[in-house]
Amino acid sequence: MDFNPGKYYNxxxxxxxxxxxxxxxxxxxxxxxxxxxxxGYWILPGGIVSNDETIEMxxxxxxxxxxxxxxxxxxxxxxxxNLDRDPDDRIIAIxxxxxxxxVSALFKREDRDDIQTAWFKINDVPKMAYDHAxxxxxxxxxxxxxxxxxxxxxxxxxxDFTLPELQKAYEQILNVTMDRRNFRKKFITxxxxxxxxxxxxxxxxxxxxxxxxxEEIKERNLF
Amino acid sequence: MDFNPGKYYNxxxxxxxxxxxxxxxxxxxxxxxxxxxxxGYWILPGGIVSNDETIEMxxxxxxxxxxxxxxxxxxxxxxxxNLDRDPDDRIIAIxxxxxxxxVSALFKREDRDDIQTAWFKINDVPKMAYDHAxxxxxxxxxxxxxxxxxxxxxxxxxxDFTLPELQKAYEQILNVTMDRRNFRKKFITxxxxxxxxxxxxxxxxxxxxxxxxxEEIKERNLF
DNA sequence: AATTAACTGTGTACATTTAACACAAAGGGG
DNA sequence: CCCCTTTGTGTTAAATGTACACAGTTAATT
Numbered sequence: 001m002d003f004n005p006g007k008y009y010n011x012x013x014x015x016x017x018x019x020x021x022x023x024x025x026x027x028x029x030x031x032x033x034x035x036x037x038x039x040g041y042w043i044l045p046g047g048i049v050s051n052d053e054t055i056e057m058x059x060x061x062x063x064x065x066x067x068x069x070x071x072x073x074x075x076x077x078x079x080x081x082n083l084d085r086d087p088d089d090r091i092i093a094i095x096x097x098x099x100x101x102x103v104s105a106l107f108k109r110e111d112r113d114d115i116q117t118a119w120f121k122i123n124d125v126p127k128m129a130y131d132h133a134x135x136x137x138x139x140x141x142x143x144x145x146x147x148x149x150x151x152x153x154x155x156x157x158x159x160d161f162t163l164p165e166l167q168k169a170y171e172q173i174l175n176v177t178m179d180r181r182n183f184r185k186k187f188i189t190x191x192x193x194x195x196x197x198x199x200x201x202x203x204x205x206x207x208x209x210x211x212x213x214x215e216e217i218k219e220r221n222l223f
Numbered sequence: 224m225d226f227n228p229g230k231y232y233n234x235x236x237x238x239x240x241x242x243x244x245x246x247x248x249x250x251x252x253x254x255x256x257x258x259x260x261x262x263g264y265w266i267l268p269g270g271i272v273s274n275d276e277t278i279e280m281x282x283x284x285x286x287x288x289x290x291x292x293x294x295x296x297x298x299x300x301x302x303x304x305n306l307d308r309d310p311d312d313r314i315i316a317i318x319x320x321x322x323x324x325x326v327s328a329l330f331k332r333e334d335r336d337d338i339q340t341a342w343f344k345i346n347d348v349p350k351m352a353y354d355h356a357x358x359x360x361x362x363x364x365x366x367x368x369x370x371x372x373x374x375x376x377x378x379x380x381x382x383d384f385t386l387p388e389l390q391k392a393y394e395q396i397l398n399v400t401m402d403r404r405n406f407r408k409k410f411i412t413x414x415x416x417x418x419x420x421x422x423x424x425x426x427x428x429x430x431x432x433x434x435x436x437x438e439e440i441k442e443r444n445l446f
Numbered sequence: 447a448a449t450t451a452a453c454t455g456t457g458t459a460c461a462t463t464t465a466a467c468a469c470a471a472a473g474g475g476g
Numbered sequence: 477c478c479c480c481t482t483t484g485t486g487t488t489a490a491a492t493g494t495a496c497a498c499a500g501t502t503a504a505t506t
């Protein structure tokens with residue numbers, strides 16, 4: 001084998017789909033490209049990984065510095081190493097999902113001149129640059145498999161949420177409809193959540209009870 | 224930011240835990256190091272990823288060239304990018320699980336002078352070099368979650384297998400015991416397998432029927 | 447003040463699935 | 477021919493999931 005040192009140098013980028021739940025709508029945070037190529041198209045946030053940091057460090061840095069978001073729950077999803085990702089460079093993408101509750105999501109930094117951000121419903125995303133649409137799709141499928149995980153649920157739902165909100169999120173992510181009474185019964189008997197005693201005033205109809213996830217529950221898969 | 228081009232060059236290695244099932248025992252294929260460091264310790268097979276190949280290409284190459292194994296079913300498991308993996312170099316490990324049925328596993332190449340291989344029961348592995356024990360453990364956990372997948376089952380079991388063998392594999396991987404009659408009933412009603420009409424003669428006791436997975440079944444999760 | 451619209455909260459009967467369990471059948475070996 | 481070992485099958489009770497109807501609470505309307 002003729003040894004070429006450059007042959008083993010790879011460029012890695014991190015890409016993260018940050019999900020939150022806003023009034024029962026599952027949304028993902030995207031950035032808009034302001035320069036060519038793909039000007040005006042949308043991309044997943046992320047960054048090039050240096051060889052003196054872990055991928056998690058790189059993602060946390062990207063999220064906090066560029067977006068101002070803290071306490072994002074991260075899970076590794078998939079690596080994309082196909083050679084035709086970007087015609088110009090060979091870059092390997094490492095994708096993560098990031099989960100944040102809608103209260104923490106409010107602390108997102110205001111858009112700067114060089115960066116435009118927006119939350120999109122996961123079933124209605126705009127045109128995306130490179131292969132980011134494919135990566136986002138894979139990440140949504142990953143979230144779908146993960147939504148039954150107690151850690152994932154705790155990360156997405158703030159201290160006060162209602163059962164109808166929880167159910168709507170389930171229905172969107174799993175793309176099903178559920179019986180309201182059976183969903184409630186099942187979720188309450190699981191013993192993960194507790195009634196806060198407060199109610200969600202201000203909406204239409206009878207105010208819903210506010211629940212929160214118990215602090216001490218450990219990771220496990222429901223259903 | 225002071226731009227240092229070398230800062231973004233990363234070395235990637237692929238590491239694959241190849242599992243097979245040998246008479247109801249779940250086993251993993253390991254290599255023995257013949258040189259320092261960690262001489263005599265065992266490692267997962269794999270290779271350094273070039274920037275003109277995908278990770279899958281790299282793994283298939285490692286498996287076929289070094290081990291002579293073909294038709295290994297691969298699934299991406301996890302990336303290890305922590306900085307202390309190897310004190311000498313910063314190498315990012317990308318781990319896969321590889322699944323092969325015990326008939327195909329017989330075609331493994333004979334050990335050469337520079338390479339020693341052996342199959343180990345997953346609950347009884349030898350001392351391993353670097354952080355490979357940790358990686359193997361993560362891969363076994365991944366297999367545990369994946370064993371309910373029809374593609375995974377098809378990859379591990381050859382055309383002729385018995386239901387007791389299938390059950391033993393399940394019990395080892397999930398670390399549980401199951402009722403023989405209920406396991407059988409559940410698996411048969413799933414409709415994934417068919418009776419070949421042959422029997423597994425030669426063992427102790429009544430010969431077991433031989434089954435095979437149906438060709439046309441598509442990927443789905445049982446249980 | 448009464449009515450309506452919109453939504454949330456609860457109980458009950460039925461169907462399906464899971465779990466526990468005992469015995470018969472088919473080989474091999476003495 | 478009997479014994480040992482292992483595989484194959486049915487039945488019942490418990491638990492879980494599914495379908496479904498009505499009452500409670502608020503805001504808006506008349």
